[in-house]
Amino acid sequence: MTSIVRSYALACFICLSFSQASFSNIEEYFRYSVSPDASNYGNTGLLETPTARFMEEASLRFNFSSSFPNEYTSLTASPFRWLEATYRYAEIKNQKYGPSGYSGNQSLKDKGFDIKVRLKEESFYLPAVALGLRDIAGSGDFASEYLVASKRYKNLDMTIGLGWGKLGTSNSIANPLEAIDKRFLDRADITSGRGGEFSYSSWFSGNTSIIGGFEYYLPKSGLKFTLEYDTSDPDFYEYVPKVESRFNLGVSYHLSDSLNVSAAFERGDQFRVSFNLKGNFLKDTIKKPAPKNVVRLNQDQLKRVKKNNQIFYSSLNKSLRDESIYIQAATLSESEVDVAIASSKYYSLTRPAGRTARIASALSPDNIDTINIHSMNGDIEVAIISLNRKEFDSADDKTGSWSELLNKSDVFSNNSNPLYKTAAFQPTVYFPEFEWGMSPALNHQIGGPEGFYLGQLFWRIDTSLKLRRNLSLFTSFGLNVYDTFDDFSNPSQSTIPHVRSDIQYYLEEGKNHIERMQLQYMASPWEDVFVRADLGLLENMFAGVGGEILYRPFNKRVAFGLSAHRVRQRDYDQRFSLRDYETTTGHASIYFDLPSGIQPKIIMGKYLAGDKGITLDLSRRFETGFTVGVFASKTNLSIEEFGEGSFDKGFYISVPTKLFYGDYSSGMISFGLHPLTKDGAALLRQHNPLFGILGDTDRASISRDWLYLLD
Amino acid sequence: MKGIILIFSFLIFTVSCASIDTSRIAPGYIQAFKAMKNVIVGYEDQLITKDLVKNIPYASSSMKIGRGPAGLIILESINSDQFTWVSADGVFLVTRNGRIIKTAGLNNNLTEFNSPFRKTSFLNQADGSSYSYYFSYDVPYLRNLEVKAKTYKKGEVKVELLGGERLLTLIEEEISNDFIGWSAVNKFWLDEEGFVWKSEQHISPKVPKIVLEVTKKPS
Numbered sequence: 020m021t022s023i024v025r026s027y028a029l030a031c032f033i034c035l036s037f038s039q040a041s042f043s044n045i046e047e048y049f050r051y052s053v054s055p056d057a058s059n060y061g062n063t064g065l066l067e068t069p070t071a072r073f074m075e076e077a078s079l080r081f082n083f084s085s086s087f088p089n090e091y092t093s094l095t096a097s098p099f100r101w102l103e104a105t106y107r108y109a110e111i112k113n114q115k116y117g118p119s120g121y122s123g124n125q126s127l128k129d130k131g132f133d134i135k136v137r138l139k140e141e142s143f144y145l146p147a148v149a150l151g152l153r154d155i156a157g158s159g160d161f162a163s164e165y166l167v168a169s170k171r172y173k174n175l176d177m178t179i180g181l182g183w184g185k186l187g188t189s190n191s192i193a194n195p196l197e198a199i200d201k202r203f204l205d206r207a208d209i210t211s212g213r214g215g216e217f218s219y220s221s222w223f224s225g226n227t228s229i230i231g232g233f234e235y236y237l238p239k240s241g242l243k244f245t246l247e248y249d250t251s252d253p254d255f256y257e258y259v260p261k262v263e264s265r266f267n268l269g270v271s272y273h274l275s276d277s278l279n280v281s282a283a284f285e286r287g288d289q290f291r292v293s294f295n296l297k298g299n300f301l302k303d304t305i306k307k308p309a310p311k312n313v314v315r316l317n318q319d320q321l322k323r324v325k326k327n328n329q330i331f332y333s334s335l336n337k338s339l340r341d342e343s344i345y346i347q348a349a350t351l352s353e354s355e356v357d358v359a360i361a362s363s364k365y366y367s368l369t370r371p372a373g374r375t376a377r378i379a380s381a382l383s384p385d386n387i388d389t390i391n392i393h394s395m396n397g398d399i400e401v402a403i404i405s406l407n408r409k410e411f412d413s414a415d416d417k418t419g420s421w422s423e424l425l426n427k428s429d430v431f432s433n434n435s436n437p438l439y440k441t442a443a444f445q446p447t448v449y450f451p452e453f454e455w456g457m458s459p460a461l462n463h464q465i466g467g468p469e470g471f472y473l474g475q476l477f478w479r480i481d482t483s484l485k486l487r488r489n490l491s492l493f494t495s496f497g498l499n500v501y502d503t504f505d506d507f508s509n510p511s512q513s514t515i516p517h518v519r520s521d522i523q524y525y526l527e528e529g530k531n532h533i534e535r536m537q538l539q540y541m542a543s544p545w546e547d548v549f550v551r552a553d554l555g556l557l558e559n560m561f562a563g564v565g566g567e568i569l570y571r572p573f574n575k576r577v578a579f580g581l582s583a584h585r586v587r588q589r590d591y592d593q594r595f596s597l598r599d600y601e602t603t604t605g606h607a608s609i610y611f612d613l614p615s616g617i618q619p620k621i622i623m624g625k626y627l628a629g630d631k632g633i634t635l636d637l638s639r640r641f642e643t644g645f646t647v648g649v650f651a652s653k654t655n656l657s658i659e660e661f662g663e664g665s666f667d668k669g670f671y672i673s674v675p676t677k678l679f680y681g682d683y684s685s686g687m688i689s690f691g692l693h694p695l696t697k698d699g700a701a702l703l704r705q706h707n708p709l710f711g712i713l714g715d716t717d718r719a720s721i722s723r724d725w726l727y728l729l730d
Numbered sequence: 731m732k733g734i735i736l737i738f739s740f741l742i743f744t745v746s747c748a749s750i751d752t753s754r755i756a757p758g759y760i761q762a763f764k765a766m767k768n769v770i771v772g773y774e775d776q777l778i779t780k781d782l783v784k785n786i787p788y789a790s791s792s793m794k795i796g797r798g799p800a801g802l803i804i805l806e807s808i809n810s811d812q813f814t815w816v817s818a819d820g821v822f823l824v825t826r827n828g829r830i831i832k833t834a835g836l837n838n839n840l841t842e843f844n845s846p847f848r849k850t851s852f853l854n855q856a857d858g859s860s861y862s863y864y865f866s867y868d869v870p871y872l873r874n875l876e877v878k879a880k881t882y883k884k885g886e887v888k889v890e891l892l893g894g895e896r897l898l899t900l901i902e903e904e905i906s907n908d909f910i911g912w913s914a915v916n917k918f919w920l921d922e923e924g925f926v927w928k929s930e931q932h933i934s935p936k937v938p939k940i941v942l943e944v945t946k947k948p949s
Contacts, residue, residue: 047870309819
């Protein structure tokens with residue numbers, strides 16, 4: 020019996036000890052956050068060797084890693100906690116881009132795309148496991164596949180796995196997949212291909228090696244030491260000198276959670292220096308100003324408001340302006356108050372709605388029990404949030420909850436009959452209303468034979484002239500400050516209409532240019548239906564006439580769009596003259612908004628060069644607004660007609676600027692990248708696409724951002 | 731640091747050419763009429779002025795966290811020698827003898843503070859004396875982080891406060907935890923009665939320096 024009691028006591032002691040250990044986490048309080056970081060290639064790894072570690076979900080990392088002869092510049096994103104995708108430029112410094120008459124002294128550049136997927140999370144006993152592909156759909160110079168496992172013990176992180184392709188060329192073991200199929204015995208040579216094709220047949224085939232290494236973290240000093248067994252065998256890769264050692268050593272210093280610098284000694288005779296910048300955009304970690312305190316009206320003031328509603332409207336207007344919210348219309352009735360608002364400050368629709376409700380509640384007479392906030396964007400009323408005043412006040416002063424408020428509120432749309440047409444209070448608006456903005460901007464041409472980077476710094480001036488409700492003239496001018504575009508010497512060899520591939524002429528001759536001069540009409544003629552009409556210089560390369568119609572059922576997670584434009588190509592100087600080529604382009608689109616922010620989009624139709632086909636676009640939008648997406652198009656052009664790259668593809672990333680500042684803003688830093696500028700599958704660049712304006716205003720989006728109503 | 735990333739993003743990716751284009755990304759078109767300018771009733775002024783402080787019937791202090799703006803905190807309650815202060819955006823601080831001993835509403839909160847000076851003020855310690863504190867936090871959870879401390883009296887200095895200039899004694903306290911590599915210097919400015927009018931305090935490796943300045947002394 021005594022032994023049972025002792026065993027029980029011992030078990031309790033162990034359990035308590037472990038539970039304390041699992042709850043207390045002093046590692047999180049180290050001065051430096053030393054963690055797995057970028058490999059030379061950009062995705063998370065050791066130096067040459069990948070690991071089964073990943074960045075946190077919704078992270079972006081820019082990595083630069085330089086040695087001789089190979090230098091890598093990469094961007095890595097983690098749209099899911101189990102997925103990392105990397106786009107990379109490799110410079111091979113001891114090889115020429117091409118004959119000197121074609122590309123001068125420029126060294127060879129190679130584009131690459133990597134993907135890594137976690138198969139299993141790390142557990143107490145078992146390691147994390149990941150599968151990855153390096154340099155897929157590229158020229159294949161660095162093409163590798165790997166299966167790796169990583170296990171951490173205290174400050175030591177160990178990785179071991181199998182590598183194929185360039186990672187497997189030391190051929191230390193027989194390919195285990197040969198047992199499944201003999202086709203894994205030999206690896207097809209993919210380096211001589213056109214590039215841009217997925218060489219499925221060569222994946223996981225041919226020579227195989229065991230890969231692995233260690234990382235040791237010293238979080239107190241911000242240091243990380245790396246030792247790896249490098250099987251990439253670059254002497255097989257003819258551009259790299261002979262390998263002196265298979266052991267690579269590295270040291271990293273984490274200057275902060277976002278910035279890391281490192282140095283390495285590789286292959287017995289090569290030094291490498293690297294740095295990377297990382298940002299996580301899953302949460303907005305910078306505190307923003309709270310809603311301003313509202314002085315509730317006293318009984319005297321409330322009596323005056325009841326007698327004269329103009330006092331209420333004026334007070335509302337003043338108080339909303341202090342929050343950078345602009346009243347568009349309002350009606351104070353017997354038991355309800357309706358307020359239509361617009362704001363260019365807030366990224367989310369619910370935040371200005373909540374701040375408006377707070378102010379409206381403070382200023383409203385006691386008989387008001389419902390507050391209806393009509394959210395507007397331009398002249399379109401996108402949604403109505405109908406709040407029970409009592410519930411809202413309770414939630415606002417923390418005696419009620421936001422979920423109760425959601426339960427007792429109504430969210431709907433009445434966009435074809437906006438409040439500003441019928442409201443008792445309609446602010447006088449004087450037309451034309453003119454707004455402008457200007458900023459420095461950059462134009463880039465990356466990876467061409469004339470130079471890896473050719474660029475232009477220019478001054479961009481954007482104007483908007485609102486002629487009447489629903490009708491505006493948008494212009495955008497560019498004035499050259501400095502450029503290196505005179506070096507262009509690589510005219511397009513495309514055999515189809517040069518709708519995009521004459522980019523060099525546009526950049527060179529249009530240094531001072533009119534990017535856009537476009538008359539645009541936008542309205543909502545019927546419930547859930549929105550239209551846009553365009554006329555003028557629509558984008559850098561095309562002018563014309565056309566429009567778009569979008570059906571966005573407010574309560575559904577799907578929307579349908581149709582667009583059609585008759586366009587003519589603009590002259591290279593991007594003023595008012597036009598070239599001979601003209602065409603009709605148009606597409607049908609379906610947009611989905613799936614749970615977890617996954618947003619597939621399908622676009623089908625006729626593209627600018629006359630080719631017909633389909634574009635698939637898949638993105639993930641996080642709650643903060645951070646968005647990562649990929650797209651690919653396939654049209655009826657043959658691979659030969661399309662040229663290098665075989666089919667159109669690319670990615671885009673969008674980061675709300677509010678994530679960088681201590682105040683709200685609706686701006687975005689966005690970029691998208693086509694690895695190659697090709698004529699096939701080229702879409703017209705439309706200003707103010709309707710789904711861009713309305714995609715984030717449906718019921719699902721408002722429910723997602725409901726918490727911001729009280730913020 | 732995010733600012734650096736922003737600059738990088740701008741330099742590298744501010745774009746409008748064919749190789750890199752932004753046409754696929756929703757531009758967030760937002761337009762708003764800016765109508766009307768009438769003023770009838772509005773808001774309280776958020777600036778901390780002598781008049782504002784005078785008109786508030788409670789004791790108050792200004793609080794600044796890291797590089798954030800200074801904001802006013804109001805004395806909500808007094809429990810024995812513990813003062814509870816609250817800010818407009820819901821940050822609570824509990825102080826004892828001018829030292830922060832508990833917080834709520836921050837990203838990382840001090841949930842418990844154990845000190846060898848239960849009954850006396852640490853401010854009365856001899857110059858150069860050493861002792862240990864134990865800090866506990868909520869997220870990430872941590873119990874009893876030992877922080878070694880040493881106090882130095884730096885003499886009298888003139889300090890500009892909201893109510894005017896005062897001659898105060900400056901006490902500096904060096905705190906450190908070698909295991910996690912955290913060290914900081916806390917500063918307390920007190921009058922001849924031992925009342926702390928101003929302080930610069932570090933309560934956690936994860937919370938930037940907190941500067942407190944009494945704007946209206948508790949009666």
